[in-house]
Amino acid sequence: MSRGPDVTTLLERRLLLAGQAGGHGITIEGIESTPWASATFNGARHRVRMAGRATAELEAWLQALPEAELPLRGHLVADLEMLSSKVDGERLRAEIEVLTVEER
Numbered sequence: 001m002s003r004g005p006d007v008t009t010l011l012e013r014r015l016l017l018a019g020q021a022g023g024h025g026i027t028i029e030g031i032e033s034t035p036w037a038s039a040t041f042n043g044a045r046h047r048v049r050m051a052g053r054a055t056a057e058l059e060a061w062l063q064a065l066p067e068a069e070l071p072l073r074g075h076l077v078a079d080l081e082m083l084s085s086k087v088d089g090e091r092l093r094a095e096i097e098v099l100t101v102e103e104r
Contacts, residue, residue, distance in 0.1 A: 007100050008033045010072045011046055018068060019052065022061045026052040029093075036099065043078065043101035054092040059085065062094050075100045 005013070012028050019026035029049040036045045052058045066080045078099045085094040 004073070007044055007072060007075050008046060010075065011048070011070070011077075011098060011100065014070045014072055015048065015050065018065075018070065019050075019061070022057075024052050024055075024058045024061055026050050026058070036101075041078075041101040043075070043099060046098045046100065047083075048096050048098060049093070050096070051088075051091045051093045054087045054090055058092050062092070065096065072100060074103055076103055 008031055012031055016026065016028065027050065029051055031046055031048050033044045033046045036043045062082065062085055066082060068080075070077045070080070078101045079097075080099075081097045083095040083097055085092060087093075
C-alpha cells in the first residue's frame with residue numbers, strides 16, 4: 001500500500017506551485033531534509049535552494065514567502081526563513097530553511 005509522497009516531495013511541489021501562481025518560473029536546485037523533533041512534535045528541517053529569472057517581482061515574492069500559506073497534506077509549515085538571496089547574472093538564487101511538523 002502506497003503512503004503517498006514524503007514531506008520533502010510535498011514541500012518541493014508546493015513551492016513550485018506557489019511560484020507558478022505568482023507568475024515566477026522558479027526551479028528547485030536542491031533540497032536537503034533532516035529529521036527534527038521536540039518534546040511534543042515530530043517533523044523535519046528542510047534547506048531549499050531555488051532560482052528564477054532575476055526580477056523585482058521574484059525578489060518581492062521571495063521576501064513575502066515566510067508569511068505565505070503553504071499547505072502540505074499531513075504536515076504544517078511551522079517556520080520558514082530566508083537564508084540568502086543573490087543575483088547571479090540573470091538568475092536570482094535563494095536559499096530558505098523550512099521547518100515542517102506532522103499534523104496530529
